[in-house]
Amino acid sequence: MPRIISNDYLTLLVRLVLGGVFIYAAYYKIVDPAQFAKSIWYYHLVLGQVINISALILPWLELLTGVALILGAYYRGAVLWVNILLLVFIAALASAAYRGISIDCGCFKAAAASSDSAMQTIYRDFGYLVLGIQLWLSRSRRWMLANL
Amino acid sequence: MIRQAFVLLLFSIILGLVVNLFHPNKIPYIGEYRELSAGEGPIIPPSASEGDPPFIAVDVAQMEHQMGGTLFVDARDSMEFNCGTIPGSINLPFDYLPAENLAQHIDSSLGRVPKDKPMIVFCSGEECDLSLHLARNFKGFGYTHVSIFFGGAREWEKFGLEMERRAKCPE
Numbered sequence A: 001m002p003r004i005i006s007n008d009y010l011t012l013l014v015r016l017v018l019g020g021v022f023i024y025a026a027y028y029k030i031v032d033p034a035q036f037a038k039s040i041w042y043y044h045l046v047l048g049q050v051i052n053i054s055a056l057i058l059p060w061l062e063l064l065t066g067v068a069l070i071l072g073a074y075y076r077g078a079v080l081w082v083n084i085l086l087l088v089f090i091a092a093l094a095s096a097a098y099r100g101i102s103i104d105c106g107c108f109k110a111a112a113a114s115s116d117s118a119m120q121t122i123y124r125d126f127g128y129l130v131l132g133i134q135l136w137l138s139r140s141r142r143w144m145l146a147n148l
Numbered sequence B: 001m002i003r004q005a006f007v008l009l010l011f012s013i014i015l016g017l018v019v020n021l022f023h024p025n026k027i028p029y030i031g032e033y034r035e036l037s038a039g040e041g042p043i044i045p046p047s048a049s050e051g052d053p054p055f056i057a058v059d060v061a062q063m064e065h066q067m068g069g070t071l072f073v074d075a076r077d078s079m080e081f082n083c084g085t086i087p088g089s090i091n092l093p094f095d096y097l098p099a100e101n102l103a104q105h106i107d108s109s110l111g112r113v114p115k116d117k118p119m120i121v122f123c124s125g126e127e128c129d130l131s132l133h134l135a136r137n138f139k140g141f142g143y144t145h146v147s148i149f150f151g152g153a154r155e156w157e158k159f160g161l162e163m164e165r166r167a168k169c170p171e
Helices: A008-031 A033-043 A048-071 A075-099 A118-137 B002-022 B058-067 B078-083 B102-109 B130-140 B152-158
Strands: B071-074 B119-122 B146-148
Touching (some): A008 A033, A008 A118, A033 B058, A048 B002, A075 B002, B058 B119, B119 B152, B130 B146
Parallel strands (some): B071 B119
16 A cells, blocks of 8 residues: 555545535535425335435435544544445436436535536546545554543 | 455444434435336437427436436426416416516526526426526526426326425316
8 A cells, every 4th residue: 555545644634625525515505404304205215104204314424424534533423424424425426327317416505506417516526425435445543532 | 455455344334324314414224216218318409409408308316306416497387387287386477477588587586596506407298498598598697507307297297206286276
């Protein structure tokens, strides 16, 4: 394994970036759950009965995951969720793109207008996934609350 | 690791469910979404042109209606509106709007509706293009989130969705 992957500074930077992105993404969804529920509905992937429940729980999972990454508490669990969630988001976007469904991704501002195409969003999420994999592989445990 | 992930999920479930109880924009825990014409896409009239507000299908209209927060505008005359319309709609009969000062008339008819309020304009159905004309005017006057439900009241009723009837009318 290349040493750079476990570099303390790199790992801290990636934690802050990914954690910040997840907290930012969660904020708008928590503020306006109805808009986020609409975003989920447009994917036609989730059963109607569980759309609202998903719209209520998912943003909090993003928020707690982001906070846990930055603080370094419940860290391995947070890294696992980051990678699972990114894979789910990529799969959902790819599925929508494949079916020709025109959607706003609902990534950052729920159903607010976004000029990003589904493919652009998939590329961006792949970028985040690379960061998530770095955290997965990194052995650095510096500057973590759990170690204090 | 699995235990930590489970704890994060558990707290997310608790927070998501509890915070919604006190949320100013709370939503029902179980949504009443209906599978209608999903996948068939919206009805788009031949008279539609590029730059028109987007057209939406009945399943999108139903979803927006049950979620709330979207203003439904019926562009037909008041008699048709009273005979049966989408519940909660307001009536803005396009045929009876004045030719002069149309922007001010629409603004005052809509009350203090912000320009970015999501709005869905409709009329009877496919033979009626009042919704198209009214929605074009809305867009021209600066309303930014206007959609057209071209299936209209007839398609709404055809799918068994609730109608609001203010008057008894002949079939």
